[in-house]
Amino acid sequence: MQSRMQAKGLSAGYNGEKVFRELDLDIPEGKITTLIGSNGSGKSTILKTLCRILSPDSGYVYLDGEAIHKMPTKLVAQKLALLPQGAQTPSGITVNDLVEYGRFPYRSSLGGLSVQDREIVGWALASTNMTELSHREMGELSGGQQQRAWIAMALAQKTELLFLDEPTTYLDISHQLEILYLLRKLNRENGVTVVMVLHDLNHAIMFSDYLVAIKNGRLFASGTPTEIITPQTLREVFDVEAEVINHPILNVPVCLPYRTTEQKEFMEKGGETER
């Protein structure tokens, strides 16, 4: 397995309190990797530390063999893009403006956009189906369109690694699928390595080549969705009892949770039998 990014003995957190510790992780190149885990397990913090938004308390993240937290930050921004969770949309800018911001890592402090910059902005808009909306104000767009614009901005960074923290939150089901298919297209057609955090397990299974399960700030298991998604892991990682069946159309595992493990223990001690 080829890998351009590795985490070695990585620990980080906020105010001296470690959110995750001793993480060793390889991000496979050209694949889609998704971090899964319950709320507060440390997924988002791990993603932020991998993208050098957060400094590690100990350990290293290597990008092409170099420690990422020691590299010039603009250079990192030319190699990896991050779409953070719940980014605020500034007022008074158009979609095109936002996507142009993605060229920031390549610009001098005063310089305008080069011809090449403009071409890349055009490509990013086209890839996300935003060309027609490019002169609309961000504030006028729907949640799904805004999210697509943000992804276009990340694409305009022209990086080979793309990190996304819950890119489908607050979107309805059709927009969720639209974003996820877009990411798959970028991965398959442009060879972009995608690393993301997703809350919806079945989406994680459908769209990922690799899953990384995090429990209480530690790596619990990693592997292909078929390897990871078993009733056993779901119980351990998410504290739920679930059936895992085969998707009749896509031929991937589908998980059907039916109760929490706590409820099960309660019932086994002679509680109500109602499911």
Place this chain on the structure above:
Amino acid sequence: MKRAHKHYLIPLVLLLLIAMGVLLSVNSGYARIPYPTVFQSLLHPSSGEASVVVIQFRLPRIVLSLLCGMGLALAGCVMQTVTGNPLADPGILGINAGAGFAVMLFLAFFPSLHTRTMVFQPIFAIAGGLCTTGILYLFAKRRGKLHPAYFLLGGVGLAALFSSFMLIMASNMDNSSYQIVARWLAGNIWGTSWYQVKTLLPYLLLLVPILFARMNVLDILTLGENPALALGVRVERERRILLFASVALTSVCVSVSGGIGFVGLVSPHIARRVIGGRHRALMPVSMLFGALMLLLADTLGRSAFQPREIPVGIVISVLAAPYFLFLLRKRF
């Protein structure tokens, strides 16, 4: 209207309005001077009474209000972006009051330096402004990070504190000093000589380019901390530079203009509505709005209630406060 056209048209219209404002302003005031005489004295400065009034009193005052308007508007624009709060303004953040308090301390305790007032006054103002910012910075820093909301709250508190310090000190002063303080608090272009223009200009020439050189960074900062970090902006460092440069800019302006509020708040707001949020256009257009606003307000205050003069700060507040309330109601 197409965006590209807008970017040329709006600054052009503003420049025209400013030019008209200057013409209006030259002619209005305690002594009404007919235009032929005005032009005559501009082209051929003589020792005639009208010429002296125009060249030695009116013109520097006009230039000062234009420069201060630009400076305050630009500082307000940058502060709004850096704190991520559309309500940020040098006045609200207490910078005006802090700088004013320092100027007052200077007037009260270093009378020996008075003869070189114009050299030391801006320096004291900057010191006062930066001290205020330092206190705010400490106050707003939670767990190693700057919290914009606390920044604003702290500023409101400090503004009130420094204003009351100034009044307390002023009550122990002789009458003429008290007058100065009262006028300062109301916001008044009290300098009416070229000397003050010369004092202000070097600071503007230093600070304005520092801020303009960061227009791309300012654009990115509007996205919020994490996206800015992800795009390779060294957020804390840039915030500090921008904040201190804009505070210094405010302080020097305020040291000659008095505590004028609202210019830094309202001009960027109007500018953002007409030209959008890109700093490349937003900063110059805000500056033009600020200049126009201060010029018109000063002209109005000078001529509307003759022979009395209303301080420009009061005129601005009277005009801008309702507009701002209207904005708040509409936007939030």
